[in-house]
Amino acid sequence: MSSSASKKKLVACPTCKQLTEFSTENTFRPFCSKRCELIDLGAWASEQYAIPTGSKPHELPDELSQQ
Secondary structure: OOHHHHOOOOOOOOOOOOEEEEEEEEEEEOOOOOOHHHHHHHHHHOOOOOOOOOOOOHHHHHHOOOO
């Protein structure tokens, strides 16, 4: 086994920043645990994450701004 094959790739968990192994053996990757995975999912579900659109509601066409 070569030394590069035995090295584990570590990444920071997006939620808690703890270093965790990024491999197929880590079922929660890129998260360190189920807890951090669920915290991130909850943030998406509560719309804490958003993709900026560049348009403000008053700039949308009338049929879109009434939705």
